[in-house]
Amino acid sequence: MTISNGNHTKWTPILTENSMNPHVKNVQYAVRGPIVQKATNYQELIAQGKGNELPFNEVIKANIGDCQAMLQKPISFLRQVLSACMYPELIGRHPAVFPKDVEKRANEVLDGLPGRSLGSYSESTGHLYCRKIVKEFIEKRDGYPSDVNNIILSNGASEIIKLTLLTATFGEGKDTTGVMIPIPQYPLYSATISEIGAVKVDYYLDEDNKWSLSIEELEKSYKKSFETCTPRVLCVINPGNPTGQVLNRKNIDEIIEFAATHKLVLMADEVYQDNVYDPESEFCSFKKALMESEHKDSLELVSFHSMSKGFMGECGIRGGYGEFVNFDENVMTELKKLKSAQLCSASSGQVALAIVLNPPKPGEESHVLFVKERDAILGTLKSKSVKVHDLFSRMPGMKVNPIMGAMYCFPRIELPQKAVDAAKKLGVAPDAFYVEKLLDQTGICVVAGSGFGQLPGTYHFRTTILPPEDKIESMLTKFEEFHRGFLEEFK
């Protein structure tokens, strides 16, 4: 951008593409990339009544795990307590505005906040009241002690994942911290690694074995990484995003052994822990497995959870946490200091987390409705996971693993050579080419596999399983039509 100003001289900004932080420029975040912007533009055209010439009358955003944008209903108890905390004058009115246990809980929450207000800052690590509930949730889940001083609440899990990676990144040249991440991965990891100047160390999940994580592959990737960096962190996503696999206990134990042997900090992204659909799978936390291993006192583990996913799906509320195990006390102090310069995370996110991790108990007024709502959401997600999987399984040129957990399907597509050539001519990744055509022809927005990483020469896309039940059928039908047409066009 060069602008003529009043003096008729040319002006160039100080910050340009070429003069700015190069780490920032290297950041890539496909889940919200250009394809999503294009989908948003289509949406706006339609909203303004200017979409007549489009071959669709609706955009379906299956690019992001945004449950409530896809009309998933919030959990009533959670929203009632938050509503009461926002405007406490509603508590104790006649006639009553809320059920009794909602009012009781809201008062309990308010008692835990400075000045009884959601408008007060919390401690940098989060309100003690909320951290206590997180601690109790973890203890109940795993059967092992947790400590409020090792829990840091954050704006979604993303923020604390970034702070942890930043703290663990140091060294120059080959001594720079290497961060091992699965491929395919959730691009928060690659984006953050770029931003902070760490080195990305890829390990590949085994697509032919339901996206399982093999220790041989970890070893191979670990050894190779010394060519460019010093590996210090191992990230695992379980249940997997975008891959949907659920690790079994044996695999988890092996990963712990691997991290301990090679002196790696283990970062376990467990934000989909409520989302397990495969009847033969069960979520086991890395914390529990660690506590039952011989490394219980000798492996730095941090485990992340969030309220954006699960059955609550409260993405916009931004509530998440990290639990740090076996971290050096001084490092914890540094992490907390780092968080403190941003003051604290949003109090409504902290409180929401505390409500949802401590749901109504049997016998309490809101219990029946809570269970009904929770089970309905998880049941619907499960049935949609089957529908989505079944459709892509039967499509020609597609290969898809079972959706054991999380909220996504990540099919592999065999693209005809003519499509690959056409994409290359345009200078775009072949799967991005496919995905853009899908959007242009059907209004369905998914993300190309290249945004998550994949074995060179393979092509994928990620779709969520979140569109409402009445829409998912027609979406899948339109998708199939498009796919068959695409194969025909480029055969």
Place this chain on the structure above:
Amino acid sequence: MTISNGNHTKWTPILTENSMNPHVKNVQYAVRGPIVQKATNYQELIAQGKGNELPFNEVIKANIGDCQAMLQKPISFLRQVLSACMYPELIGRHPAVFPKDVEKRANEVLDGLPGRSLGSYSESTGHLYCRKIVKEFIEKRDGYPSDVNNIILSNGASEIIKLTLLTATFGEGKDTTGVMIPIPQYPLYSATISEIGAVKVDYYLDEDNKWSLSIEELEKSYKKSFETCTPRVLCVINPGNPTGQVLNRKNIDEIIEFAATHKLVLMADEVYQDNVYDPESEFCSFKKALMESEHKDSLELVSFHSMSKGFMGECGIRGGYGEFVNFDENVMTELKKLKSAQLCSASSGQVALAIVLNPPKPGEESHVLFVKERDAILGTLKSKSVKVHDLFSRMPGMKVNPIMGAMYCFPRIELPQKAVDAAKKLGVAPDAFYVEKLLDQTGICVVAGSGFGQLPGTYHFRTTILPPEDKIESMLTKFEEFHRGFLEEFK
């Protein structure tokens, strides 16, 4: 920390004080530093009934601008709309739960959110509905156009300040970006500069001239900075934190001229724009002044605002924004991408900002109450600013400038040489020594001037003017008693 594990070998964590990101270790954030932790510990002792041996029965946290923790009442209209948006089932009930204009506004907000839910993600830069209101607020305030595409909503102002500094930081050695900041400053700036590896370039505010900002001092600091870096950013805080000055228009014009001449990106922290108490001062935004200058198309300006301060004081809600003027389009794209990897800021903060920047209008049901509440809060802050100023003015060995704006008093203290020596013996800054004694003897927590920066050889502390009116008198009396006793002890 070294732990013996089951194998009787010693285990040392990977991350320690000596092996972690050194930039993170360099971060200092005094507003939440060790003195605040000590105050929190005293509070807990008292809460547990174990405070009998303390010389006070209450801790007064005057260290941080946390309005509602100091019992400032939230604005009813704001909280009612947020409450209704959290649980929309309350809208349209009989009998009505909320005033009619609250219900209308809540519906308007919900219409602006995907899936009509606070639980949906927003666009990375914030909900378009909210950005439109920010744009209209800016246009009304300044009389010049604004653009929704140049506005980024964030978790308080802190987040977007950090993203901006990060984007502007590049280069190695003497080419590293230098960031000019006022001394004394709000330590978010120094903390962030440390974290991202930029170079801090101090310019001193003139204490003898009501903390004014002199262009000569800017020039001097700018020239000197080339010894260590390449200055690219100039930060100005107006009204000042911790110093409380309000810049006049002439000064603002000069600063714009200075930044344009030296090709600096201008960052204007204007979060206290509602908090002006001096009848002869008036807030003028840098945006307005820039638009009326010959540099209107040739200076990169970003202006920050927040809902944590002002009359709303909603710190915990975390709503803020940055407006970027004359930024290169590609740089804006990079900034937005950076924000997108953290998905979006908390939707309740975004919505709260949109409510408070578009308050009820004359004739609407909630208008009278809104005006009454707003004026009462600003009136109380003004009268407290006078009380606090007057007390410190009359204390021996203290010198204090008028509190023209913001929420703080930053007195200079002449510490007796014996006190300075005692502090040095303990290895602490003399004003930190004073401040800790104040806390230990009275329960009053303020922050030492060394946490904000000050001219070498001078000592200060920052106190907020926020404690409730009925407490501020006794706080000031206790403070005076302590101060006179301290002078006596070390004379």
